[in-house]
Amino acid sequence: MENEHFLSRLIMDELERGPFARRMCTRFPPEPNGYLHIGSAYAIHTNYTTAERFGGKFHLRFDDTNPLKEDLEYVHAIIEDIKWLGYDPGGHIYYGSDYSDAIYNAAVSLIKRGKAYVCELTPDEIKDYRGTLTEPGRNSPYRDRSVEENLRVFEAMKKGSYPTSSKVLRAKIDMASPNLNLRDPVLYRIIHAEHYRTGNIWCIYPMYDFAHPIQDAIEGVTYSLCSIEFKDHRPLYEWVFQELEIPEPPRQREFGRLSLTGVVTSKRFLRQIVEGGYVDGWDDPRLPTLRGLRRRGYTPASIRRFIEEIGSIRTQSTVDISLLDHSLRQELKASTISVMAVLRPLKVVIMNYPETTAGELLSIENNTENEGLGRREVPFSRTIYIEKDDFMEEPAKGFHRLVPGGEVRLKGAYFIRCEEAVKDQETGEIIELRCTYDPLTKSGSGFAGRKVKGTIHWVSAAHTVKADVHLYDKLLKSESAPSGEDGSWDEAVNPDSLVIVKDALLEPSARDAQPEDKVQFFRHGFFCVDKKHSGREGGLVFNRIVPLKDTWNKPS
Structure with a gap:
């Protein structure tokens, strides 16, 4: 039990210290570029039930800040799937793209504080300058641009003056940090593409690690609950709040990532x-x-x-x-309700059963474990079908179904005995069984204690549904x-x-x-x-x- 509720206990301890004057609030922020999967359900459940436990709110917010991959089809599917699961956010459905002005203004504020700069290194150069886990990074040659120049170039980026990926806005943190996420991460990039909600109004888009904390702050989120791979991103999440002087900032807390055997969730x-x-x-x-x-x-x-x-x-x-x-x-x-279905049919003719087209109606229970589901009437007739695998001409050891000269019970019906197996003359395949039935063995009528080891299912040939x-x-x-x-x-x-x-x-x-x-x-x-x-x-x-x-x- 210690591991089962660790997240709730952690939050409970923090809330007792009163860090927030506002109501408890969590969120699930999917990017609308695909469909939710079982791993998503785990994250949704964690956020929804945690908010519910502490009398809070649950927000669904679409992380739609990449116009290259996102589509309205995924938005509708995600909303439908979340409601189907039983985690209805009600009126709390939001879109990151609706906060574009606020996020842009936050970037401008960081530039003015000397905490962000426009960099013109190529993506490969940025990666190279970043360093490794054992080697510190190197400062960009554009890191010491003046505030005025950064503001001017960033404004030109917004107006569409530069081609895609030619410039980025980066945070100015620490290129020697042991946490690679703090080595001047990219905050904005140029993408000339139509957005499914905002059209062509914007051509610069924020990175998730920058947009996410600002969106949380705008919505009044108190806890950003995310999977463990985001733990190394938490310092950047907190850095954004600190540099923007956000009061009572949301807190990021992590839980384990769920994987299932033999299942792909990427x-x-x-x-x-x-x-x-x-x-x-x-x-x-x-x-x-x-x-x-x-x-x-x-x-x-x-x-x-x-x-x-x-x-x-x-x-x-x-x-x-x-x-x-x-x-x-x-x-x-x-x-x-239990239904009899024959997947690989073998014809059975009950030779001594009356030839009638109407069929005898037999009462069969709908569920052997739940009498409350009642019974149904199933038609029975002279010609029926059983599973091919329920008959063996030369039975293997332990086989308790139908064999030549042997007897089985038909589910909810009678005992039948196999008298003859008819074969295809060319292939030798068994195509029909000719059987007899004992009318005294009708199910439910008390048949003098007679027993057989096998019960098999069947369908009436004249009444089948394909x-x-x-x-x-x-x-x-x-x-x-x-x-x-x-x-x-x-x-x-x-x-x-x-x-x-x-x-x-x-x-x-x-x-x-x-x-x-x-x-x-x-x-x-x-x-x-x-x-x-x-x-x-x-x-x-x-x-x-x-x-x-x-x-x-x-x-x-």
Whole structure:
């Protein structure tokens, strides 16, 4: 428990000393250049629940100060995803680009105080002058420009007098600092590109490390809660407040960064996977994006439960992805209706069953763990389909399903005995089973204590609903994601991460399933109606969310 709530305890201790006269406030500042993922959800949860615990506010603020990558599409998607997760910011949705004048004025103020200067070194030269972890940096030859000249050139930068990347505004701190982030960091750069909100009004844009503290101060944020990789940036965050003489400045506090086994959360790598055609877009159910998880069938409650189970972490931590599956499985197993679905059909003719087209209606429980979900009526008939894997002509040891001369129970129906296996004369493949049934073994009627070891599922041939079924496995072969530096994921991606079963046969209750509805396929796992592909030409598509047990193996 010591590690679980360290962030809340730290903030509680600080607030007891009364550093702020204003209400507690946190924020989540995504850049609208991609879609949120499971790691984003962890950061959102941390900021939202911390504010909630201390009676504060939670702000969503878009870090939209780079016109080259940002788009309104991502803005809408991020807002929708955050609300779907259950962390609605209400009216507290803001945009960094709305503070452009204030940030520019802050830069001018730093120039006037002798704390910032315009530098004309090229990006490569700036990197070279910066030094290394063991070597101090060197001062820029433009570092000692006069305040007047810096103001004049910076104003010309704003007016568009210079080409992209030809000049930058840098903070004047310490080129010998052991913290590389304090070696005269860039505050502004020139970018001649249209911004999705401000158009062409601006051609200079602030860097995140400069814009972020000013935006926090404007909004009255008290705590900038961010992941551990920003810890070395904290001195720069505090330097901006100190030099601008901001009263009661916000405080930056860090928490551990979440990684999941076998999952890529880097935006750059995700983009390579998407644009390389390895998946079906940003909402592919194999991706850890919130859009992908939602399409797969994960619920907001299961994601929140997963994050709460992890608790607050101090350092970089890797969590087994199966914990997320477990959180979802715990929710679904008592809340979803069970449906019989045959993915690889084998025809069965029950020779002594009456030939009727109407079908006998059998009452079957919707969920064996939750009687409150009631029962449903499922039609039964002379011709049914079972799974091919539920029959073996030469049974292996421990096989307890249907065999020649053997007997099994049909889920919610009768005992049947296999009398004959019909084979294709050319291929030798078994294409039909001819069976008999015992009418005295009807489920629920008390059949004199007779027992069989196996129960299998089935669908009535005359009443089937066809659907495509997507069986998902892990996207990557390895538990640890490769670097992907060359942009090629050919060797890393699991070629069997998606298996599509065409024309699976489902019981008729599945006919009315709607996008994002979740059901349990008896013995196969939990499934969700794919909202992207279902409905095209009247077809249904089901995505397997997770198997019934904690395994990624496909159903046998």
